[in-house]
Amino acid sequence: MDNPTAQKSPTYLEEFKRKGYSRKDFLKFCTLMAAYLGLENSSVGQVVQALTNKPRLPVIWLHFQECTCCSESFIRSSHPIVADVLLDQISLDYSETLMAASGHQAEEAMKNTMTKYKGEYILCVEGSVPTAADGVYCMIGGKTSLQILEEAAEGAKAIIAWGSCASNGCVQAAKPNPTSATPIHKLLKGKPVIKVPGCPPIGEVMAGVIVHVVTFGRLPELDGLGRPKAFYSKRVHDTCYRRPYYDAGLYVESFDDENARKGYCLYKVGCKGPSTYNACGVTKWNNGVSFPIQSGHGCFGCSEENYWDNGRIYERASAFPGFGIEATADKVGKVALAATGVALAAHAVMTNVRKKKLIKNLEKEGKQSEQELKK
Amino acid sequence: MANVNSPKLRRVYVWEQPVRIYHWLNALVILVLIATGFFIADPLTIQSSREAADQFTMGWIRTIHFVASYIFFFNFLFRIYWGFVGNKYANWKQFIPTSRHFFREIWSVFKIDILMLRGKEHLSVGHNALAGFIYFFMFLAFLVQSITGFGLYASMSSGWWFPQLFSWVPAMFGGDIFLRQVHHLTMWFFILFTLFHVYLVFYHDYVEGRGEISSMGGGWKFIEDDVFEKHMELPNEPPKS
Ligand code: HEM
Ligand code: SF4
Ligand code: SF4
Numbered sequence: 001m002d003n004p005t006a007q008k009s010p011t012y013l014e015e016f017k018r019k020g021y022s023r024k025d026f027l028k029f030c031t032l033m034a035a036y037l038g039l040e041n042s043s044v045g046q047v048v049q050a051l052t053n054k055p056r057l058p059v060i061w062l063h064f065q066e067c068t069c070c071s072e073s074f075i076r077s078s079h080p081i082v083a084d085v086l087l088d089q090i091s092l093d094y095s096e097t098l099m100a101a102s103g104h105q106a107e108e109a110m111k112n113t114m115t116k117y118k119g120e121y122i123l124c125v126e127g128s129v130p131t132a133a134d135g136v137y138c139m140i141g142g143k144t145s146l147q148i149l150e151e152a153a154e155g156a157k158a159i160i161a162w163g164s165c166a167s168n169g170c171v172q173a174a175k176p177n178p179t180s181a182t183p184i185h186k187l188l189k190g191k192p193v194i195k196v197p198g199c200p201p202i203g204e205v206m207a208g209v210i211v212h213v214v215t216f217g218r219l220p221e222l223d224g225l226g227r228p229k230a231f232y233s234k235r236v237h238d239t240c241y242r243r244p245y246y247d248a249g250l251y252v253e254s255f256d257d258e259n260a261r262k263g264y265c266l267y268k269v270g271c272k273g274p275s276t277y278n279a280c281g282v283t284k285w286n287n288g289v290s291f292p293i294q295s296g297h298g299c300f301g302c303s304e305e306n307y308w309d310n311g312r313i314y315e316r317a318s319a320f321p322g323f324g325i326e327a328t329a330d331k332v333g334k335v336a337l338a339a340t341g342v343a344l345a346a347h348a349v350m351t352n353v354r355k356k357k358l359i360k361n362l363e364k365e366g367k368q369s370e371q372e373l374k375k
Numbered sequence: 376m377a378n379v380n381s382p383k384l385r386r387v388y389v390w391e392q393p394v395r396i397y398h399w400l401n402a403l404v405i406l407v408l409i410a411t412g413f414f415i416a417d418p419l420t421i422q423s424s425r426e427a428a429d430q431f432t433m434g435w436i437r438t439i440h441f442v443a444s445y446i447f448f449f450n451f452l453f454r455i456y457w458g459f460v461g462n463k464y465a466n467w468k469q470f471i472p473t474s475r476h477f478f479r480e481i482w483s484v485f486k487i488d489i490l491m492l493r494g495k496e497h498l499s500v501g502h503n504a505l506a507g508f509i510y511f512f513m514f515l516a517f518l519v520q521s522i523t524g525f526g527l528y529a530s531m532s533s534g535w536w537f538p539q540l541f542s543w544v545p546a547m548f549g550g551d552i553f554l555r556q557v558h559h560l561t562m563w564f565f566i567l568f569t570l571f572h573v574y575l576v577f578y579h580d581y582v583e584g585r586g587e588i589s590s591m592g593g594g595w596k597f598i599e600d601d602v603f604e605k606h607m608e609l610p611n612e613p614p615k616s
Contacts, residue, residue: 224546235530235551249421249432268418275551277530305549311556316417329556330416333563340567344574347489354491355582362584365381 009058012051012214026051036208036283037220038230050215057214058113058121060152064138064145065172065181066127069200070163076286077203107141114155122213123156125149128165128172129187130179137179146187153188158213160194161185162206164302167197167226174308185226194219195226199302204283205231225305227277236273236299239281242266260296270314271298278303382599384585389464389501390594397454398591404443404450405565411440412562441528448521451514464501470511472504480504488578500598500606506575516564523558527551 010018016026030047039047063071113121127145130137135144153159161184164170172181185193196209209228212220220228237243245251245265252260252269267274273281276299280291292299298314301307311317317328352359390398414436421432458467472478484505486492502510526544530551548554580587590596598606 224543225550233530238531244427247432247434248427248430249418249436250423250427250430251418251420253420272552275555277551301552304552307552310550310552317559329560329563332560333566336563336567337570340570344570348574348578350491351578351582354493358582362582366584368381 009055011053011055013053015056016051033208033211036204036230037212047211047215051211054214057210058117059124060110060113060121060156061124061126062148062152064125064127064129064149064165065179066163066165066170068126070126070165070206073200073203074162074206075203077207110152114152118155120157121155122210123152123159124162125159125166125184126162128169128181128183130172130181131187132178132180149184149187153191156191158194158219159184159188159191160196160209162196163201164197164199164307167195168305168307170199171308173306192219193226194222194228196231197227197303197305198278201303202231202279202283202285205279223277227303231279231283232277232303234277234279234282236276236278236280236293237271239279240273240293241281242293255296263296266293266296266298268316269298270300270312270316272301272304272307272310273299276301276304382601384597385600385603387500387596387598387603388462388594389590389596391462391465392594393453393457394461394465395591395594397450397457400446400450401454404447405569407443408440408447409562409565411436411443412559415440416559444521444524444528447517448525451517451521455514469502469507470514472508477504477508481508488575500596513568516561516568520558520561520565523548523554523561526554527558 013026016029021029027048030051031044034041034044034047061071127138129135129145129149131146135146138145140148161167165172165181166184169177169181169183172179173183185195194209196206198205205228208231209220212228212230220230223229223232225232237246240246242263242265245263246267250259250262250264252264252266254260255269265271271293273293278299280299281293284291284294300313301310304310315328317330415433418433418436421430423430455467457465458470463469472481480499481504484503488503488505501507522541522544525538525541526548529538529540529542529544532538545551545554548557576587579585586595586597
């Protein structure tokens, strides 16, 4: 982190002050971030120190096949500092959506950051990379997404995949994936990528990931799928306030029924909370106002891999791809069960026909013994 | 009728007590796992005016599923162990083909029991070779169900080390959603297997008259004297290890 070339950049605290935030605001922000990151109280000081002393981290933020909902989520995260300051403070050197520059100027800025801060900058990627037809489906400044990504990844200190598009392909990678939309970790072999999936990811979660990298100078601890454990180690189900209804066995049977009005669990109308790892139940959305389940709609598993192809949104039993057009596991099972029943019945009949002699002999033998016993 | 038709039967101790206990414990927990599994997948509608805090239906069903899971898994491990120390009918070589004779017997069972061709009845005393080979796949299904089940369970358990051994599983399947589907679909293997298994036990009892059904009760099977003698000459049974 202590890079001589970055020495001239102001530190985070300096930027905070320049923006008109008081030290109190600053401390509040640090505490909040530490809490989101699941750090112990004693580590708040570490966050404060890091943001006080460390120069702004240069960031290149690329947009490929995406809808910009991740950027939207980020600039709308609940704490004003997250929205107002952190985003500026991470000195977005290049972001198609938010930078003022355009055209050659913008390209220039990106190149500058890449050479000046080689090995220092964070690369944030929003969107998947289409690889079909030599990448023509998403080109910027005459280059394919893949070229841009590879160039930018070369000297990046850390790579963050924002949202489901960059992490697992999201909707554009759903079958039949006409543009071969590819998540970035599949293209950047050998480079560690922090996946922050969700459609979009929660703004506070995004801020937290960046603060972690700034504070500790390394990647946060990741789970088996490459997601920061601090935010993705619990299922939505584990932190859901409707969980007592789940355990009690009280479920909404259809939207708008009596049970829905009572706020019962949404399991039977397709809630994927039991299989989805995200912080929605705790952090919630839009300044902590609500999250989907609180608004009466099941989780549809937006932070899970292939969630578009993982079955129906409003049904518990997921569609099983590959059998017929779309069959549930139970449909497959029932067909197999019927076939088995028929086969076994046929076999039983055939046994009595084909093995008549054998069975007759056994019976004869048995009856004979019986007769002999009577004597 | 003359008595010469009646063969003399010899009693053979086929299924040792640990194997029998394993068998029935396994049957019981699998039935419990299937019933609770269906409930977890699609819970029944409960009409109740009681407070949620006063009931724990799904909670209990899941608890039963998980307790049965532990029994199922360790019982399974025990059976693998017994495949090395038990008698020759319990030996692992009954399930994994190690000789050409094994394949020849599979073929002859196939002809006689499935194609229903007339022929010399197969002579196995324990499992016939085809059944043994199918049990091999059944053990694989046990493994799949245990791995997917404990993989799902790892993140919901209280965190003692054993389920955590499986915490790598969801990533291998790309997440819990697909993992659950695999777990659910594999359940159907158990259901179909049970049907086939029970049918075939009755079938063998019926066409062979050797006490197939009761053998898992007392452990005995009864074979004809001439078959017994032939067996003493045949190299088909794995040596006691
Ligand atoms: C004969 C063996 C088993 C059968 C037939 C079986 C069946 C099932 C079924 C049908 C489900 C519902 C899946 C769905 O949501 O569609 C389920 C869920 C589950 N099973 Fe099994 N299972 C078996 C063994 C195991 C084992 C060995 C474990 C290990 C711990 C296990 C753990 C689980 C877990 C954790 C769930 C998810 C429960 C939840 O999300 O609340 N199962 N099982
Ligand atoms: S609403 Fe969804 S996440 Fe909440 S308890 Fe029910 S199934 Fe779990
Ligand atoms: S509740 Fe589920 S679908 Fe909704 S945002 Fe959270 S993880 Fe995504």
